[in-house]
Amino acid sequence: MSQKSIWIGTNWKMNKGPAAAIADARALAFFRPPEGVRCFLAPPATSLRDVGAVLQDSPLMVGAQNMYWEENGAWTGEISAPMIAECGASIVVLGHSERRLHFGETDWTVNLKVRAALRHGLRPLICIGDTLDEYEFGVSQETLARQTKIALHGVSQEDLERVLVVYEPVWAIGAAGRPAEPAFVSQIHTTLRGVVQGIVGQGSSVRIPLLYGGSVSRGNIRDYVALPDVDGVLIGRAGWDPADFMDLVESVRDVVSPKVPA
Numbered sequence: 001m002s003q004k005s006i007w008i009g010t011n012w013k014m015n016k017g018p019a020a021a022i023a024d025a026r027a028l029a030f031f032r033p034p035e036g037v038r039c040f041l042a043p044p045a046t047s048l049r050d051v052g053a054v055l056q057d058s059p060l061m062v063g064a065q066n067m068y069w070e071e072n073g074a075w076t077g078e079i080s081a082p083m084i085a086e087c088g089a090s091i092v093v094l095g096h097s098e099r100r101l102h103f104g105e106t107d108w109t110v111n112l113k114v115r116a117a118l119r120h121g122l123r124p125l126i127c128i129g130d131t132l133d134e135y136e137f138g139v140s141q142e143t144l145a146r147q148t149k150i151a152l153h154g155v156s157q158e159d160l161e162r163v164l165v166v167y168e169p170v171w172a173i174g175a176a177g178r179p180a181e182p183a184f185v186s187q188i189h190t191t192l193r194g195v196v197q198g199i200v201g202q203g204s205s206v207r208i209p210l211l212y213g214g215s216v217s218r219g220n221i222r223d224y225v226a227l228p229d230v231d232g233v234l235i236g237r238a239g240w241d242p243a244d245f246m247d248l249v250e251s252v253r254d255v256v257s258p259k260v261p262a
């Protein structure tokens with residue numbers, strides 16, 4: 001029987017200022033996910049501290065959506081890993097395709113951020129994803145391997161234990177996206193498993209969690225979570241309402257429980 005944990009998180013993107021974020025965090029504060037499921041929320045930076053305070057005694061973890069790699073200094077508009085940690089966050093989403101597309105994030109800057117996050121005790125959740133062109137030309141695997149290898153370059157064996165990777169096809173994200181077929185995700189994740197295993201070392205017992213994200217919904221979450229090389233999901237729109245998020249997590253209870261040791 002498998003012993004893998006399942007990660008389920010929701011990225012609030014640029015939604016919910018402090019008032020709305022506090023209200024939603026309060027609605028989630030008493031939620032107890034099924035055994036074997038680790039949940040997290042990624043609010044915008046301005047709501048991070050409040051959400052961190054509300055969820056201080058909750059099993060739900062809090063994550064930031066981005067950070068800069070320096071600790072402090074003349075970097076107007078940026079926030080650093082120690083600032084995020086001080087707000088109560090334990091996770092930081094890095095390299096989201098929206099940041100790669102609109103804000104000039106590159107594989108190299110993702111690597112700098114991953115290493116800075118790890119230096120400050122945060123768990124980096126590294127987003128990788130193929131564009132529609134890459135998917136249609138059949139080079140998704142090459143893109144994902146490159147993004148993963150560069151993001152994890154120079155990360156120590158010990159630190160690799162705190163890393164999470166999420167495969168988010170760019171073509172699957174948002175209202176105009178279409179969710180990836182579970183069979184395709186399965187194929188991608190099995191290849192990715194080989195890539196990360198090559199990084200942690202073939203004989204290593206470290207299992208880097210590989211999540212899927214992109215139009216995850218009540219109608220497909222169970223199909224993704226049931227896949228052997230999928231260790232969870234990152235949810236956008238479908239998880240922004242607290243009741244919907246709890247319902248999504250509850251919906252995988254019977255899929256996850258066989259994965260948890262008796």
Ligand SMILES: O=C(COP(=O)(O)O)[C@@H](O)CO
Binds near residue numbers: 012174236238
């Ligand atoms: O971008 C993401 C997917 O958003 P959806 O609204 O679920 O398509 C991912 O980061 C989860 O928020």
